[in-house]
Amino acid sequence: MSLTLTRRSRVRTAALLALVLLAAPACADDGPAAGPGGTVKIGLLASLSGTYQSVGKDIRDGFQLYLSAHDGKLGGRTVELVVADEGNGAATAVPAATKLLKQDRVAALTGIVGGGSVAAVQPLLTETKVPFVGSNGRPELKDVSRVWHTSYLSDEPGEAIAAHVREDVKGSVYAIGPDYQGGWDELRGFTEAYAKAGGKLANPDGRTTFTPFPATTNFTPYFARIKASGADAVYTFYAGSAAVDFVKQYARSEIRDVPLYAAGFLTEGGVLDAQGDAARDIYSVLNYSPDLDNAENRAFVAAWKAEHDGSPTTYAMASYDAAAVLDRAIAAAGDDATPDRINAAIGQLGQIASPRGTWQFSPTTHAPVQKWYLRQVRPDGRALSNTVVGDLATVGG
DSSP states (O other): OHHHHHHHHHHHHHHHHHHHHHHHHHHHTSOSOOOSSOEEEEEEEEOOSSTTHHHHHHHHHHHHHHHHHTTTEETTEEEEEEEEEOTTSHHHHHHHHHIIIIISOOSEEEEOOOHHHHHHHHHHHHHHTOOEEEOSOBOOOSOOTTEEESSOBTTHHHHHHHHHHHHHOSSOEEEEEEESHHHHHHHHHHHHHHHHTTOOBOSTTSSOEEEETTTOOOOHHHHHHHHHHTOSEEEEOOOHHHHHHHHHHHHHSTTTTSOEEEEGGGGOTHHHHHHGGGGTTOEEEESOOTTOOSHHHHHHHHHHHHHSSSOOOHHHHHHHHHHHHHHHHHHHHTTOOOHHHHHHHHTTOOOBOOTTOOBEEOTTTOSEEEEEEEEEEEEETTEEEEEEEEEEEEEOO
């Protein structure tokens, strides 16, 4: 046992060293480092319980991985990371965010899984004048002056894959997803772009079918509707435990031979392990895959695997990038790293080297301008993985 632990420790040390070396050139060009001494307090809000617990844990762990690779510092300052549980949505996210922003008085906030949670927390950011660097989906907001995202806008995955589905499917597509903010955004992105590409929905009323969230665990009645519609393919968005239920039941249903396309969260991370063979051949769209061949991703994947079982997810990657953004912004803020100065510095960062490939913030949406990838669940040795099979659109701006 001691030999195994020693090897694991060496792999971890080497991987973290590689990440530090990769990050060093970007920091060197960002102006003066933060002033001597001092601690910066960062709040991290994520779903550490409920339907999206696995997503929240990946967000937490991705941020902590970056901190571990940088001696627990951002911008040269020691970080006090205050972690809070978002739970299942706005009802629990708002009080948790209120404590972080008003009692703990964090200099910046990061994380948040649910789009509805983001919308509910946004007024608090305006009130406290604290920047938010989110690491999961976000709905459209009127005021993004203190809101930044290293992930995506929630309608972008569907928008990125719609033209491909239109070309690939010779017939109509049935759209289905969960009845809450994230589901509305994810399916709207697909259906609007699909219609513009000349596609027709198989749904009888021409509108997405939404399933009650989080109450729906039995999807069999919905599969019967899809069968009756005569759909030639299905497009969907589910994540967390709902994604496991949907995929397992789909594979046993009367529509199991109907091709399934999805936003990548349907088969992302630990849910793919839980789905097993039921997920085989599903096509999905996402901004990241662990098999992307670039130096930042190789180092990131090695460091993640040294600390965790399995490969990193888009959630972990985006949270890792959120830490990288704050690292550079806090350094650029100089001796007086106030929330206002950190927020202003984020807007001046320019291109960001990332495991997903280089990206930058859109000046209008404050979300990434980035490439999206077409993936398919395929065997990778003894396991199944989301293998990149093509490039899709670059979305954002």
